[in-house]
Amino acid sequence: MTARGHVKVEKVAKLHGQVAALKGVDFDIRPGEFFALLGPSGSGKSTTLRLLAGLDKPTRGRILFDGKDVTALDAQHRDVAMVFQSYALYPHMTVRQNIAFPLEMAKTPKTEMAERVEDAARKVSIQHLLDRRPGQLSGGQQQRCALARAIVRRSGLFLLDEPLSNLDAKLRLETRAELKKLQRSLGVTAVYVTHDQEEALTLADRMAVFMEGEIRQIGSPAEVFARPNSIDIAGFIGSPPMNLMKARLDNGTPVLAGRPLPLRVKQQAGEIVVGVRPSAITIGEEGMPARVDLVENLGDNAIFDLSFDGGLVRARGPDPLAFAEGQQVAISFDAKDIHLFDAASGHRLEAA
Numbered sequence: 001m002t003a004r005g006h007v008k009v010e011k012v013a014k015l016h017g018q019v020a021a022l023k024g025v026d027f028d029i030r031p032g033e034f035f036a037l038l039g040p041s042g043s044g045k046s047t048t049l050r051l052l053a054g055l056d057k058p059t060r061g062r063i064l065f066d067g068k069d070v071t072a073l074d075a076q077h078r079d080v081a082m083v084f085q086s087y088a089l090y091p092h093m094t095v096r097q098n099i100a101f102p103l104e105m106a107k108t109p110k111t112e113m114a115e116r117v118e119d120a121a122r123k124v125s126i127q128h129l130l131d132r133r134p135g136q137l138s139g140g141q142q143q144r145c146a147l148a149r150a151i152v153r154r155s156g157l158f159l160l161d162e163p164l165s166n167l168d169a170k171l172r173l174e175t176r177a178e179l180k181k182l183q184r185s186l187g188v189t190a191v192y193v194t195h196d197q198e199e200a201l202t203l204a205d206r207m208a209v210f211m212e213g214e215i216r217q218i219g220s221p222a223e224v225f226a227r228p229n230s231i232d233i234a235g236f237i238g239s240p241p242m243n244l245m246k247a248r249l250d251n252g253t254p255v256l257a258g259r260p261l262p263l264r265v266k267q268q269a270g271e272i273v274v275g276v277r278p279s280a281i282t283i284g285e286e287g288m289p290a291r292v293d294l295v296e297n298l299g300d301n302a303i304f305d306l307s308f309d310g311g312l313v314r315a316r317g318p319d320p321l322a323f324a325e326g327q328q329v330a331i332s333f334d335a336k337d338i339h340l341f342d343a344a345s346g347h348r349l350e351a352a
């Protein structure tokens, strides 16, 4: 007997006519895990979520919930709770009626229904708004109402499609933290679609990075951040993105702008790309000569755009006033902070 909330996706593909929305993806989500589907627009995240919900059927492959094959089951027989970006609340119904809707459908007895609606509303702190209609709520309150409607089902699996994207920046941050606490306290499995890498990094226990209808990497946010397995992922995760600089291999030593770097790879020669995160670049007096082109003052830190003879790089530093535009400086980075990729295939190269 497997625990409740286990999801297994096996070789799932989805074609829309000639368009391959999903080219065959495999992943396993553990019970109680917060699992993010992260990727740029059109990469197949929403398609995957709709297949999990049963709103669409895969062209190939299998989906299992708690060991049971649900591939052929329609949405209403899957026992999943869904929260969409648009909330999808019924405008003519009160908040209470909206939350009660899944229970009405399931013909739940009236007294039990009333209790469960109150309980769900309390969990997202909207118990005082039950008699209003969605049009009389703020965006954040509508979002909570949609969450309460998901909670009321007492499903072990929550499917969330960009649920925070309609909220303003401040509310999004607050709601993000609450959502994580709520998921933990309910003990449910959450599958969360987002194109926002920061949201995935902060919320997820693990994430799958989608690109062009494929999963390119699966891991914890820390793993994917520390060891992106391709140039595409390196450039997608982290803000500002990783600096990616053209270089070459000379007898296994990477050479950047004519200078050998202090590490080696097994491969002997060829075109490579050297990646260094902005936070890993030190600006000072030692290293490669560079010029400060632009200072972006972010208050308690800054991003410096620099040019050097290997190209342009961005560095993040603690003090916005430390360096001025036009100043001649030097940049350096530690060997442990260098990521290497094969230029032709884009794949990560391991240091020897």
Ligand SMILES: Nc1ncnc2c1ncn2[C@@H]1O[C@H](COP(=O)(O)OP(=O)(O)OP(=O)(O)O)[C@@H](O)[C@H]1O
Residues within 6 Å of the ligand: 016, 019, 020, 021, 022, 039, 040, 041, 042, 043, 044, 045, 046, 047, 048, 195
């Ligand atoms: N019903 C459909 N008919 C034809 N093509 C579709 C259909 N639904 C999705 N697609 C295509 O499948 C691909 C994946 O779409 P999907 O909605 O899964 O991407 P996404 O990663 O969720 O993007 P977004 O972040 O923009 O929602 C896209 O190229 C999209 O145009």
